[in-house]
Amino acid sequence: MKKKVKKKNNFFWIYAVIFVIFIGIFFFKSTFSNYRKIDQDTFFNLLSKRLIKKIIVQHREIVHVYLNKELFPKNIIKSNHNFLDDNKFRVNPLKYEFEIGDLQFFQKKFEKYKEKYNLNTLIEFKNQQEYTITKFFFDYGIFFILLIIFWIFLFRRIGTHASGAGGQIFNIGKSKARLFDENDNIKITFKDVAGLEGAKEEVQEIVEFLRDPNKYTKLGGKIPKGALLIGPPGTGKTLLAKAVAGEAKVPFFSLSGSDFVEMFVGVGASRVRDLFEKAKEKSPCIIFIDEIDAIGRARGKSSIAGSNDERENTLNQLLTEMDGFGTNTNVIVLAATNRSDILDKALLRPGRFDRTISVDSPELNERKEIFRVHLKNLVLSNKVDIDFLARQTPGFSGADIANVCNESALIAARKNREKIVSKDFLDAIDRIVGGLEKKNKIIKPNEKKRIAYHEAGHATISWLLEHASPLVKVTIVPRGKSLGSAWYLPEERQLTTPEQMKDEICALLAGRSAEEIIFRSVSTGALNDLEKVTKQAQSMVAIFGLNERIGNISYYDSTGQNEFTFSKPYSEKTAQIIDEEISKIISEQYQRAKVILKNNEKKLAMLANELLEKEVIFRDDLKKIFGERPYPDEIGDMLRKTV
Incomplete structure (x- = not known):
């Protein structure tokens, strides 16, 4: 039947x-x-x-x-x-x-x-206006009926419960959290999360505590109240929470911080109370709040005196539920945010979020593991080197790497390949970092020549300086907003010295220096270079304390409170000194770049002509012109073999 x-x-x-x-x-x-x-x-x-x-x-x-x-x-x-x-x-x-x-x-x-x-x-x-019942209905009755229908429709919409049941206005204060339990088929586990070993270890311990609390309580330990995942966007915070839902054999409530926000007064606090009431009924369980900064922003920063801030009321209720009287239950709150600097201090203290788990951008070995996860379902050529791909993507998050893998498959399909080769991955990285190629863009011959010398200047200095980033390729094909670009593979350092930072500034200024040497004038093409140079010099002087005149002083505020103040943390005299030192560093490195390029002007011209002819050149082309790089270059050797 x-x-x-x-x-x-x-x-x-x-x-x-x-x-x-x-x-x-x-x-x-x-x-x-x-x-x-x-x-x-x-x-x-x-x-x-x-x-x-x-x-x-x-x-x-x-x-x-x-x-x-x-x-x-x-x-x-x-x-x-x-x-x-x-x-x-x-x-x-x-x-x-x-x-x-x-x-x-x-x-x-x-x-x-x-x-x-x-x-x-x-x-x-x-x-006097004469009105009859019929005339009054014709003139105003339709308006009142439409108004009543509108309010009925509005109440039905806002009163619908998050699970789909109900339709009354009284359900507006109910929680919108989605419940996952052992009956839900969640396929994501910790095996699918690569490159987050430290974060996985701490989260796994919470899951094990819920599975077998006696293992910890017999030694006097207590179940943690909460764990906060912090890190840049795309690093895997939400993915880690999905893995917890897949691994844990306990009820798992999932919702976003914006789900508490509503236009009606008192709704946010009511939803918090309803959420924790449901969680207590299902305890032991886990509550996951994604983007908790939507309600966890520090109180009193931007509210008007005497106003009733609904978000603050919601946060106060959340603080009470997490650590107040009568909260001795096995309910763990797992939250994620990329704006931990703006969260309220009361929310971050032990007793509410006992653990703060940092989910940073993956290092080299972690990127290798992430590539292995995303390359499982791709049809790859035997020559694809995962080590090379991991080195080619410094600073990429897990989401960026997933995008690279997907773009490489699309590029290979567009070129009617049967397998994905290394060139497809390089094109995908170029597409994501620099933008789409614009080969049909009309450029005048004199402008194209200036672009070639500009990029050749970057390539020359990066080849001749010890601490400059190893070159991958140089192109004068327009891509995105840039008319030409040079691709480097920066060395992954934990510490940086003043010499290394000055070499990087010199390499960035080499494009404008080459223009001045060859054309006796400069252009607007160095805008992006100048922006990076200025920030680098500012960080040397005002943040890292690498300037002799300023001394071992840093004006960096790691708490993020500077955005709420309108005064600088130093005097006008110090500000003038900072400006002078920044200008001095940039001027010195600009003159240094001009000296190096003048000493290698013939090789610079050969490289520019090579660019005008081929439009794209690689490390082997530089080696033919300049010879072997005068400094040890393990990364460069690996790049040359792969490319």
Whole structure:
């Protein structure tokens, strides 16, 4: 037997019937209105033919005309279309109206016509609006009915429960958390999370505590109240929470911080109470709040004095539920955010979030593991080197690496390949970092030559300086907003010295230096280079304390409180010194780049001509012109073999 499925209530046909009724009432009112419009000339023509029984002047502006039914001949209308419309006559032959400008002028003219034609037409004056039940319904009833229907529809929408059940306004304070338990088929486990070994270890311990609490409680340990996952976007915080839901054999409530935010007062706090009540019924369990900064922002930063901040009320309720009287339950709160600097301090203290788990961008070995996870389902060539791909993507998050793998498959399919090769991955990285190639962009020959020398300057300095990033390739093909670009593989360092930072600044300024040497002028093409150079020099002077004149002083605020203040943490005199030192560092490295390029001007010209001919050159092309790199370059050797 087939199981009967109960159909959901569908109110569409009810709304359709109401709509048809409204349309019918509108046409009924417009068709069967009591009065039809005429002008004054038509009125006085009718008056002269003794066809008007009486008139009523309403509000000194509108005249209602009542025709004499016994004396009104139809043949006059049919023979005199110029003063009365035949269609209007057949709809309503007795009542008409028109507007007047000056009442005294109209009244004098009306009396003259009465005297001239010896008429007994009556005239009345009314200044009060006459309303009947029918007229009131036609004028205002539709508006009130539409208003009632709108509010009913609104209450049904906002009152619907998160699980789909219910439809009353009273459900608006219910939690929108989605519950996962052992009956849900969640396929993501810790095996699918690569490169987050430290974070996985701490989260796994929470899951094991819920599975076997005696292992920890017998030694006097207590279950942690909560764990906060912090880190840049795309590093795997939500993925880690999904793995917890897949691994844990306990109920798992999942929702976003914005689910507590509502336009009605008190709804956020009510949803927090409802969430924890449900969690206590299902304990031991886990609550996961994604993007908790939506309600966890520090209190009192931007609120107006005396105002009632609904978000702060929601946060206060959350703080009470996590660590207040009567919270001795096995409910663990797992939260994620990429804005930990703006969270309220009361939310971060032990007893609420006992553990703060940092989920940073993956290192080299971690990127290898992430690539292995995402390359499982791809059809790869045997020459694809995962080590090379991991080195080629410094600073990439897990989401970025997933995007690289997907883009490489799309590029290979676009080129009708049967397998994905290393070149497809390089093109995917270029596409993500630099943007789409614009080979059809029209560039003048003199501009193209300037671009070639600019990029050749970058490549030359990066080859000749010890601490400059190893070069991968140089191109003068427009990509994204740039007209040309040089691709490097920066060394992954934990510490950076002043010499290394100065070499990087010198390499960035080499493009403009080459332009000045060859063309005796500079262009606007170095905007991106100058931006990076200025930030690098600012960090040396004002943040890292690497300037002798400023000394071992840092004006960096790791708490993120500077965004709420309008004053600098140093005097005007110190600000002038900082500006002078920044300018000095940049000027020194600019002159240094010019000296190196002038000493290698012929090789610079050969490299630029090679670029103009091929548009894209690699490390082997630089090696033919400049010879072996004068400094040890293990990464460069690996790149040369792979490319």
